[in-house]
Amino acid sequence: MSPPQRFPIAVTPTPLQPMDRLGRSLGFDEGALWVKRDDLTGLAGGGNKARKLDYLVGDALALGCDTLLTGGAAQSNHVRMTGAAARRAGLSCVAVLGGTRPAVPEGNLLLDELFGVQLEWVGTYDAERLETTMAEVCVRLAGEGRRPYEVPLGGASDVGTLGYVAAAAELVTQVPMGAIVYTATGSGGTQAGLAVGLGHHDRVRGVDVGAIPDVDERIEALVTATASLAGRPFPGGRVQLDRTQVGAGYGAPTPAADEAIRLAAHLEGLVLDPVYTGKALAALIADRRAGRLAPHQPTVFVHTGGLPSVFTSRVARRLATPAPG
Template identity: 50%
Template sequence: MTSLNDVPQPVRLGTWPTPLEPMPRLAHSLGLGAEDLWVKRDDLVGLGGGGNKARKLEWLCGAAVAEGATHLVTTGAPQSNHARLTAAAGARLGLETVLVLAGTPDATPQGNLTLDALFGATCVWAGAGGGPALATAAEDVAARLRADGARPALLPFGGSSALGALGYGACGHELLTQAPDLDTVVVAMGSGGTMAGLVHALGPQRVLGVHCGAVTDPVDVVAALVSDLSGAPLPPDSLRLRLDQVGEGYGTLTEPVMAALNRTARTEGIVLDPVYTGRAMAGLIAAVADGDIAPGRRTVFLHTGGLPGLFGHTGALAATAADLTTRSRTL
């Protein structure tokens, strides 16, 4: 894909540009200068609780609307931010949304699942297993909808395809307008489209991705998406991608991530989530410690949202409750 003329035009779902704000107290705590560390607030996009998926969905839903879709169908984990924002986009556009989720329903839905219901989405539970099995389940759901006379648009996992990644190509150019001296943007790498779009716009040396455990082959996934966007192969070894923050797995909270959540909240009043942005911030902190991010250069942390997921993560809630107990006093 080499130009925007090759695809349908996007629909408008977010409020752009999102703010770029300094984080001087967090920077000071890391040994950086007050002007060295900034945050790109893609948690404040104005759709469905915010987050990076809105930029991807503008392009994916633009194609769906152009094709006359009546339904949006997509996949994810129970606390999927992409699923939540797909449900919000469907509500905004007057399209029915079906979310095909891994696992089984919770007795008391929390976090993103609460918002999925609020937006009117239908949740189809696919049982244990993800990846190909979840994709097959979504294709089966779409086939049943077609048999009933509907016109479903099947959106990729995480909104990550070359088409969806165009949203973060646009974000990369937006960042260059706001911060022409940008040295490094740090971003959570989940399904790969956000990082790929930024690499397409900014080049691989200005983008530091932090793997969150959502896919098994993160380097190849991002390289393939960038290659699709540019029409030319991207050497996988040209990517800056940290693999050291996954811990025991995608949904498992680690001590560095909890520490990153606390430090960011207590220095800047900014809330991260325990799966994506928390890992990205833990990766940024580690990159400062090992010299990959240095003082005197502008670093931007891309806040990709995910706040509702904090309230659906039992590990993070338990850690916060324990901390609250130690800080509580009675008169």
């Protein structure tokens, strides 16, 4: 089976930028800390999902589908970007969301409605329930005469994960030899693709945000399927997954993530979100402070996006309050 043709959505390559001010505050050597700006992929506010949607939308069009079907939490970055990608390709979009419809949409939800995404609500967020409901909705849409293409949570299929095999190829040309890459891990596709593309699990440190209970198993399965689809060797080593930053659960705020968000903003003018990137940077900070990252170790933080969720009342009430001291 050959890889699907891309439908060009993502603006790539994305830049790699130094974070020397943040690096100095953490005790890194000059030039050791970098950020990969995948928040600048150009689709509907940017983010890592654009790379996956390049391949997923290409596959859907090749199969003659007319509807993208996906799901996520109420403030899902993935749903927002899938809705935008559908419109770029002349497709419709249906999304199953965990939560209840708010009286006034904000953040990602406002953009979902602007893109005309057909939203179906299933109550409290639960990944397994969402996946079951998505399968049921897919059958229903087909029964209505539509031709749905089911995009898994986070775009984490072997097809979608090809987007981060390509991202790894970009990184190889941008970063110093032996760089360690940190990324938020929700559904696992970004981490799996980077591991396949970089050739070794030890190069990629995923930071679990609690979106899916068995994400480590899903990463292993995605690595196998994606390497086969891409014609690449399986990466060496074992999946590296940091589970210390989840806090009370998916989407729950943590003091460490809030600190990371403020440090990135104050020292680098970089906007992170509390669900994904804030927790990923918090893990990097904790590793450096504990000595698990050497001062000279070239280190890349992958900024996977998430800007719209910052502009919600829940996040604003917390982050607009100055941190103590």
